[in-house]
Amino acid sequence: MHISQHPTHCLDLRVQELPQLFNSLDPTPFLNKDLDRACEAFIENWALGLPHDSHLHLRIHVGRLSTPAAAAGELVGEAVHNYYAYKIGLLRGELRQLLQLGRTSLTIGLVFVATCLLLGETIVSLVPGHPAKIAQESLTIIGWVAMWRPVQIFLYDWWPLRDRIKVFENLKFARVSAVQAEE
Numbered sequence: 157m158h159i160s161q162h163p164t165h166c167l168d169l170r171v172q173e174l175p176q177l178f179n180s181l182d183p184t185p186f187l188n189k190d191l192d193r194a195c196e197a198f199i200e201n202w203a204l205g206l207p208h209d210s211h212l213h214l215r216i217h218v219g220r221l222s223t224p225a226a227a228a229g230e231l232v233g234e235a236v237h238n239y240y241a242y243k244i245g246l247l248r249g250e251l252r253q254l255l256q257l258g259r260t261s262l263t264i265g266l267v268f269v270a271t272c273l274l275l276g277e278t279i280v281s282l283v284p285g286h287p288a289k290i291a292q293e294s295l296t297i298i299g300w301v302a303m304w305r306p307v308q309i310f311l312y313d314w315w316p317l318r319d320r321i322k323v324f325e326n327l328k329f330a331r332v333s334a335v336q337a338e339e
Contacts, residue, residue, distance in 0.1 A: 164211040167202050169195070170337060172219040174232055191239055199327065208322045212330035217337040225334050233332030240328040244321055251317045258309035265303040272299030 171177060178189040191199070203212060214236065221228055276292035283291075 162209045162211050163207070164213055165202075165206050166213040166215055167199065168215050168217060169198070170217045170219075174216070174218055174221075174228060174334065177216065177232065178235070188238055188242075189235060191236070200323070203323050203327055204320075206326075208319075208326060210326065212326055214330050214332045216332070216334045218334055219337045221334065221336045225336060228334040229332055232334055233330075236330065236332050237328050240324045244324045244328060247317055247321045247324065251314060251321070254309060254314055254317065258306050258314075261309065262303075262306035265306050268302045269299035272296060272302075 169177070177192055177195050179192050190196075199214065206212070214233075216229070216232060218225075218228065223231075272295040276295040279291045279295075280288045282288075
């Protein structure tokens, strides 16, 4: 017998009707609709606090269920999975753009810091005394400050996006079920 190492976490949502889960202003067909902003925030805040390797289950308690619960659960599950697949694509694009910005910033920063260091050396070799040394040190500092943005991107900025992608991938494969709400 195989026992799963990954815990299952369940989120119970309560709505009167299934369409309440989705953005009513979104004109796309049901399976491609955006989640309602409040519902989306509630689900994501819940999932962000869980380990990335958790199994997720969204159980939707519906006051007025017009179709059999199993069919409603499959339909809503497919819509939720489609929505998070779409959001994963958006975040991956955002991550690609951020890393491209990092590469561009790094190239510019390296050229700039090299220019500042060479200019500082040139000043010291042409002008004797403390003012030249101050100019050299100032150019060195300015050059390294120019490296701040690429360092920030490559050390810190991309991690939160990668973590959100993992959470959304987990939500994309979450088990979704609909049940008739108890009166």
